[in-house]
Every structure is written in C-alpha cells, then in structure tokens.
Amino acid sequence: MASAKLLDRYDRTTRTKHWSMAILFILAGLSGLAFFHPSFFFLTGLFGGGSWTRILHPFLGTAAFAVFALIYFKLKNHNKFEPVDREWLAKSGEMLKGNKAGMPPVGRYNAGQKMVFWAMAIGLLVLLVTGITFWQPYFRGYFPIDVIRVAVVLHALSAVVVILSLITHIYATIWVKGTLRAMTRGNVTEAWAKHNHPLWHKEVTGGK
Amino acid sequence: MSSLQSLDVVARSATTLPPPQARRTVEVAKLIDVSTCIGCKACQVACMQWNDLRDDVGETHGTYDNPRDLSPKSWTVMRYSEVEQQENNLEWLIRKDGCMHCEDPGCLKACPSPGAIVKYSNGIVDFISENCVGCGNCVTGCPFNVPRISKVDNKAYKCSLCSDRVGVGLEPACVKACPTGAIQFGSKNDMLDYAETRITDLKERGFAQAAVYNPAGVGGTHVMYVLQHGDKPEMYHGLPKDPQISPMVSIWKGIAKPLGVFAMLGAIAASFIHYVRVGPIEAKEDDTSKDNA
Numbered sequence: 086m087a088s089a090k091l092l093d094r095y096d097r098t099t100r101t102k103h104w105s106m107a108i109l110f111i112l113a114g115l116s117g118l119a120f121f122h123p124s125f126f127f128l129t130g131l132f133g134g135g136s137w138t139r140i141l142h143p144f145l146g147t148a149a150f151a152v153f154a155l156i157y158f159k160l161k162n163h164n165k166f167e168p169v170d171r172e173w174l175a176k177s178g179e180m181l182k183g184n185k186a187g188m189p190p191v192g193r194y195n196a197g198q199k200m201v202f203w204a205m206a207i208g209l210l211v212l213l214v215t216g217i218t219f220w221q222p223y224f225r226g227y228f229p230i231d232v233i234r235v236a237v238v239l240h241a242l243s244a245v246v247v248i249l250s251l252i253t254h255i256y257a258t259i260w261v262k263g264t265l266r267a268m269t270r271g272n273v274t275e276a277w278a279k280h281n282h283p284l285w286h287k288e289v290t291g292g293k
Numbered sequence: 294m295s296s297l298q299s300l301d302v303v304a305r306s307a308t309t310l311p312p313p314q315a316r317r318t319v320e321v322a323k324l325i326d327v328s329t330c331i332g333c334k335a336c337q338v339a340c341m342q343w344n345d346l347r348d349d350v351g352e353t354h355g356t357y358d359n360p361r362d363l364s365p366k367s368w369t370v371m372r373y374s375e376v377e378q379q380e381n382n383l384e385w386l387i388r389k390d391g392c393m394h395c396e397d398p399g400c401l402k403a404c405p406s407p408g409a410i411v412k413y414s415n416g417i418v419d420f421i422s423e424n425c426v427g428c429g430n431c432v433t434g435c436p437f438n439v440p441r442i443s444k445v446d447n448k449a450y451k452c453s454l455c456s457d458r459v460g461v462g463l464e465p466a467c468v469k470a471c472p473t474g475a476i477q478f479g480s481k482n483d484m485l486d487y488a489e490t491r492i493t494d495l496k497e498r499g500f501a502q503a504a505v506y507n508p509a510g511v512g513g514t515h516v517m518y519v520l521q522h523g524d525k526p527e528m529y530h531g532l533p534k535d536p537q538i539s540p541m542v543s544i545w546k547g548i549a550k551p552l553g554v555f556a557m558l559g560a561i562a563a564s565f566i567h568y569v570r571v572g573p574i575e576a577k578e579d580d581t582s583k584d585n586a
Contacts, residue, residue: 119405123405124554135424136427138426222444234541244553256567262576277576281574
C-alpha cells in the first residue's frame, strides 16, 4: 500500500502545551502522591526529600494548571457534549468488549475523550482552589481551619479523579493504535481518522 | 527531640506497620488544677528555661495573656478568662494552655511524614523535628489548635511534655516550678485518683459541677484539667466541650487513603488486563508498524 495520507490534528503550539502540561502534571502528581499514602512517601526522594517535595508540589501543581488553562481555551469548544455523545456512551460497553462496529460515528472527540477533558478541567480547578487554602507558608494563614479541613478532603478526592482520568487518557492512546502520533508528530493517518473519528474526517477532507 | 528509645514508640506518623513495642511503660499524665492556679506563669518561665527558648517580645492586648498565643517558641501559655456567670461574681479562670497529649492524636493521624510525630507508650506525643517537612497537616488534625509552624525553619513545634525529662524519671519542668501544686505529674491512674479528691473538695465548697477534663472523644488525654465548672469547659478560653478529630480528617487519613490507592492501581491493572483480553483498536488499512509514533 502506498504511504498513507496524513491529516493534521494538533499544531506545534498545542503539542508544546500538551507535553509541558504532561511533565508538570506528572511531577505534581508524584510529589502529591508522596504525601497521600505512606507507601508512596519514597517518591519524595525524587524531589530532594520531604521538605523539598512539600515546597515544590504547589508550584508544580499551579504551573500544570496554568498550562492546562491554555489548552482548555483552545479545546473547550471541541469538547461540548452533543446528543450523539449520549448514544455513544450508552454503547461504550460494547466498544470495551471490542465491538466497535455498532458505535455511532463521532467527530473530533468521542464522549469518552470529552469526559476526560472535563474531569481534568474540573478536577484541576478544584485542586488549585483547595490547594491554595493550605499552601504552607504563603496562604494557609488566610483560611479558617474548618475550610482547610474540607479542602484537604476535596484535594485528595480531585487528585484521585484526575489521576484516574490520566490513566484512562494514557491507556486509550495505547489501546487505539495510531493515536499517539497525533500528539508527537501532529498528524494521523487518514485510515485512523476514518476508523475512529469519521465525522471529523469528513469535516477536514470535505467528505472525500 | 527525644531521649526515649525506639522501644517505647507505640504509634508513628505515616507508618503502616506496628513499631517495636516489646516494652510497655506506665502511662503518665499531667494534671492541671485550674482551681488552685494563681496565674504566676512560673510554668511558662520553667518551660522557656528547660527547653532553652526565648520568644520575641510581643505586645499587650489588655489582659494578662503574655505572650498572646502559643508559638514555635512558646509551648505553654496562660489563658486568663474573666467570667461573670452571676452578677457581681467575677471569676478569673486561668488555664495553662498547651498540647493535651491525646491518646488518639489528630496531629499524628494527619502527618504525612514517617516518624515526624510519635507517641510513646507512656502517652507522650512528640514531634521529631528532623523528620518534619513543614506541611502543616498537624495543625489541620489537632482538635485543640496547638501546633505552631515556625516562619523561620518551617518546622512544627509544641509542648513535648518534657519527654527528655520524663524519659529519665523527672517530672516536666512546669510541674517542678509550680509554687501551689496546681500542676501535678504521675501515672495517669494516680492523677485521676488525685483529681477525684480535688473534685470532692470543690463540690463541698459549692462547685457542684466540678469535674476532671479528660475528653473521651480523643481517647482521653495525658494532660488533664480539674475544672470548677466542668460542665462548661468553653468558659476556660474556649476549651472544647467534646473535642474529637474532625470527621473530614478521619475520611482524609482513613478510608480515602486505601480506596484512592486501590482505585489508581486498579485502573492500571484493569487497563492492562483489558489490553490482553480484548486487544487494540486498529484501523485496518493502516500499516500499524509505522504509526506507533
């Protein structure tokens, strides 16, 4: 077969933002997990010990949020839920069993991708807002103890939600072959687009 | 800051296995009899002297409270409350504030750093500064608002119940200095017995609600008070009536930890098993060997 036709999916600016976000997010996640459960405390060794991990974590998290905000405004219009998403979600169990044939055709993003996007957006916002309330030593003093006690629970909960979203996000890339190059080289094959995002394929090729 | 051995540790922060505990020492307690305290602050001075701490000179706010609050360098502070329950019957309630050394310490529960907070088998809760990361979780966990984080070194500080003195058979410095015997120290059982004699005496003198403050919500404390008005601890500078570790802290440091870890590791395991059982989604016309980035 002749070399496959390639369709642009992410420009270089978006790719740069994505990978900056990815690195900051993973560093913030590892430094946060170190304090979430004793079994992860060894991760503080990656950051220069417990105190350095405590110092760095909020800066890493805030930086990850800031870069995500840029991605958010670029992609939020592509992630609006539409009627087809409901049908896709209803049939997503079949897709997980490997029966992709019955899935309704989707556009640029399917409902699963949209859910990951919004879980990340809401989760990161909650992490930022709650995290500020107990950011030692800069902001903690401005918040009453009862607010901080609710904030620490929400912070942990949101952290679990965004990490689960990340696991889903990474696994989907491994699962659906040909996806990763969208974010590493910026384009996908036409066959990938037809197979996984037929409406988007129609949109960018004009139906050819 | 501890001279006790690791054998004496019964609880250790952020540690999932039991620490060495072959040896059991007698549970100790400090009993502070508010009804015989004259507010001289000898205990504050003794605390400064033994622990070699000199707080910055602060400013007055019109009461005898000096310094105004606990701090990284002031581990005990006399709280002076002027209370007038009946007209023309002013009561000056003076409470020596500081760490209560809870049997179930909220600070230890909340601390994420292994061994930064320990509880000895004698009941003393101690901060091991070299392991402290300065996160402030102990403040979040404490039902008595006791730990203070230093702005200089970002370490948490509080009363150690003179664990270094107690470890070698001495009483805490504040106990030694008290001129009226309002602060007593001994085994927890002896202190409870002694408190009963004080309460009997107070009741004979008209304080019908006199009681020992040893709150069950935190499993009891190793610093206890004799209160003339045991039914109204709040009058003593807001001593909580029924202190307990906040339910939020209990969720955060209880069920959330194993559930969160289970969910995250479970998601990774489920993804792997899914790939092995169902396999990837591939666009058929593609030469897939080429498009894996």
